[in-house]
Amino acid sequence: MAARQFHLGWFLGGGFGVHGWMDQWAGNVAQDWMKPGLILDLARAMERACFDYLLLEDSSFVPDDYGGSTDFYLKNALRAPKHDPMPLVPLLAQATSRLGVVPTVSTSFYPPFLLARLISTLDHLSDGRVGCNLVTSTSSRAAQNFGLDEHLDHHTRYEMADEFIEVVRKLWDSWEPDAVVADSEKGVFADPAKVHTVDHDGKFFKTRGPLNALRPVQGHPVIVQAGGSPQGREFAAKNADTIIGSAQTVPQMKAFRNDIRERAAAQGRNPDQCKVLFLISPTVAPTDAEAQVRADHEAAAAAAHVEPGLALMGSITGIDFARFDLDQPLGEVSTNGQQGTLAQFARQGQGRTLRELASGFSLGYTGLVGSPDRVAGQMEDVMDEVGGDGFLIGTATVHRRYISEITDGLVPALQRRGLTRSAYGHEHFRDNLMEF
Structure with a gap:
């Protein structure tokens, strides 16, 4: 049985940081990494290739884990420096018209009201094309940057995240879809009966509401999650629209996706509404050799x-x-x-x-090597075995040559096989993600 059409995304590890500054194809990234040029070029190329979304990884600390020092990380620009990805989102939205844009947000450190308002604003600025990659954050150094002595334990972080997304969705729903009537004859802009307080008072969060921003264009912008632990998988299966899958073998991919789908069904969800995209690092060249x-x-x-x-x-x-x-x-x-x-x-x-x-070791699957057509065939075989739902390019190598090899070499080979879309079917990110 041939693989059905699948989705493509790009996981930009390192986020708004320094990408491959020592690589011979890096250009002048060492001098201008803090400018948006490389990531804008990536987004434009991805939209040309009809990717679903670009995910901007993020973190909020300078690591000192290796050798008990920041030395290795700073000398090698590894995970630091890194700028906030949020200001990039409107720039990326302006440079594209259909591509989904997904910044990363910590449920441990962002107030739900601030996040709900920010993402709603960005969803309107992008005409319904933003998502939100929710992470619980893992580093004690990050926690110490936000006033804690140590980070919360793993279980508590996910318990907190579950309440976080509950509050955010309540705030997005505090404006009914037709609350704005803009009736100039009656002098009524918004119908007060359709804007509601939230009055949430939980274990971790308390907020009155309503949101003072409009309901997002998509209603609920796309939620992305990457939980790998049992608790993380449960959270993702309950809340995520698309999940970052990390596996080193095809059987691991299949087992992970089946597990997520079973958990989603147990939560009362349609498993097809929870897309698992697996991290891959394709090596593509003109010939297999x-x-x-x-x-x-x-x-x-x-x-x-x-x-x-x-x-x-x-x-x-x-x-x-x-x-x-x-x-x-x-x-x-x-x-x-x-x-x-x-x-x-x-x-x-x-x-x-x-x-x-x-x-x-790799966080993703590295068994994709060859010419564009060969790798496209390998990806077809993998999806045929796994069952869906797609792939996230997650390589450590990000420069303009590699971007072109993927978007202008590999993707056309996928499109010729009918494996990925050659045109967007919808205006909004969520609709494109759920199209197949």
């Missing part, structure tokens, strides 16, 4: 320089991997950080040294 040479080169470089991977994992999990012997298995470790990511890391490490694990 050239692509394989490039993939082999990247693998060799990763094996020779394991510190960046260990430092990245450290900043995600809060574990200082510099204190472990590289030539011994990792052993038992625990975290108050991203438990799903740590579980993946540990699972891959069974019977392998930390050096071997760090040189071969």
Whole structure:
């Protein structure tokens, strides 16, 4: 059975930060990373290729996990510096007309009223094309930037997030869809009977409402989530419209998607309304041989320089991997950080040294190597096995050459096979996401 049409997104790890500044194809990114040019070019290329959405990852701290210091992170521009992605959203919306734009927001640190008002405003500015990637945040350093001594425990963070989205949706609904009548003859702009207080008084949040911004164009803008732990999966299955799936093998993808769909159904949702898009890092070149040479080169470089991977994992999990012997298995470790990511890391490490694990680990699927047509065929095979719903480009390599290889090389090959859309069917992000 051939794979049905699937969705495409791009997970911009590093967000509004420094992208590949040492790469030979980086151009002048080291000097102008804080300007919007590269990300605007990415968004325009993605819309040309009819992607569903661009997701801007974000965090609010300078890591010091690896070696107990900020030195490695700052010297290598790893996860810092990073500017706030929110001001980028209107610029990206202005540069495009159909592409969904998804900034990242922490449910642990944003007040629900502020987030509801901001996203509603952006949804109107973009004519119904924004989403919101909800994260609970994992770092104690981030928590300390917002007045806490340590971060909340993993369970409490998700309990808080569940109430957070409940409050935000109540605030979006505080204006009924037809509350604005703009009747100049009667002198009535908004019907007071259709604007309501929220009066929420919960365990973590208290807000009166109503929102002093209009109901979003989409009603409820698209919610994105990336929970990998059991509690994270439950939260995502209950609340998310699209989920960032992280898996290293096709069977893992299939198992993850089936689990999410079962959880969504148990929540009373239609599983088809919860799209799981899996992180991938395709290596595309004019020929299969050239692509394989490039993939082999990247693998060799990763094996020779394991510190960046260990430092990245450290900043995600809060574990200082510099204190472990590289030539011994990792052993038992625990975290108050991203438990799903740590579980993946540990699972891959069974019977392998930390050096071997760090040189071969990826947050996504890396088994896509070849010419555009070959990779398109591989993606078709994967989706045929998994069952849906699509992919998120999630590579660490982001420069204009790679963007073109994906959007102007790989995607046309997918379109020729009828696997991805060649034109948008709707004006709004949510409608395009739920189209198939």
